Amino acid sequence: MxxxxxxxxxxxxxxxxxxxxxxxxxxxxxxPNTGVNTLTGEGLAEVLDGAAVVVDVSxxxxxxxxxxxxxxxxxTTNLLDHSGKAGVGHYVALSVVGTQRLAExxxxxxxxxxxxxxxxxxxxxxxxxxxxxxEFGKAIADFSTVEGVVRLPSALFQPMAAxxxxxxxxxxxxxxxxxxxxxxxxxxxxxxxxxFVRRVLAAKGDPREVVTDEDATYYGVVLNDRTLVPxxxxxxxxxxxxxxxxxx
Numbered sequence: 001m002x003x004x005x006x007x008x009x010x011x012x013x014x015x016x017x018x019x020x021x022x023x024x025x026x027x028x029x030x031x032p033n034t035g036v037n038t039l040t041g042e043g044l045a046e047v048l049d050g051a052a053v054v055v056d057v058s059x060x061x062x063x064x065x066x067x068x069x070x071x072x073x074x075x076t077t078n079l080l081d082h083s084g085k086a087g088v089g090h091y092v093a094l095s096v097v098g099t100q101r102l103a104e105x106x107x108x109x110x111x112x113x114x115x116x117x118x119x120x121x122x123x124x125x126x127x128x129x130x131x132x133x134x135e136f137g138k139a140i141a142d143f144s145t146v147e148g149v150v151r152l153p154s155a156l157f158q159p160m161a162a163x164x165x166x167x168x169x170x171x172x173x174x175x176x177x178x179x180x181x182x183x184x185x186x187x188x189x190x191x192x193x194x195x196f197v198r199r200v201l202a203a204k205g206d207p208r209e210v211v212t213d214e215d216a217t218y219y220g221v222v223l224n225d226r227t228l229v230p231x232x233x234x235x236x237x238x239x240x241x242x243x244x245x246x247x248x
Contacts, residue, residue, distance in 0.1 A: 003027050020170060099111045134159050
């Protein structure tokens with residue numbers, strides 16, 4: 001089976017491509033550095049020819065409100081159009097647990113638009129809602145740094161390893177029948193986001209102080225203990241935070 005992975009050279013995409021190939025499938029990574037550009041449409045017709053499944057794990061290069069909206073709106077429209085013309089039978093997209101609860105953020109408003117375009121396209125689809133990745137700890141810290149100090153609330157979340165995200169996207173979704181709905185995936189344990197980032201920075205030797213500030217926001221969103229946590233039917237990864245830290 002030919003599976004085209006949009007964003008296939010990135011963190012999740014490269015892992016997904018490897019897993020698909022391990023199972024004997026023709027996995028094709030598609031990204032600007034392989035000659036495929038979802039914003040311009042360049043290379044889409046060629047790479048999607050003969051594909052049974054397309055998996056979109058790409059992300060916007062900018063989190064600025066207008067830029068990220070333009071990225072997801074344009075890229076998704078182009079990808080839906082070209083995959084439809086190619087007769088691709090299953091459209092899979094990676095999104096974020098709690099997206100609909102995060103509309104205060106320009107980034108998540110753009111993700112909501114992406115999901116709406118997919119649902120309203122009439123194409124067989126599956127959307128994977130994943131929690132935050134362990135690997136994004138430093139990026140969360142960088143975005144939350146004010147005058148050299150990281151400020152974060154103590155809200156609960158349920159992060160997971162990128163390897164487990166790739167396993168979930170392949171094993172339970174891309175290889176199966178279209179869900180025409182959402183599958184949630186998350187980590188095996190709930191953590192406090194401030195303590196998580198504190199431990200990530202300590203493990204990296206990053207001297208920045210992490211201050212618990214309940215008024216601080218997460219990418220512009222005020223969090224509570226439910227915002228970033230998946231529901232009871234979520235598929236959970238196996239890798240604990242302690243195990244992931246040990247392996248870094």
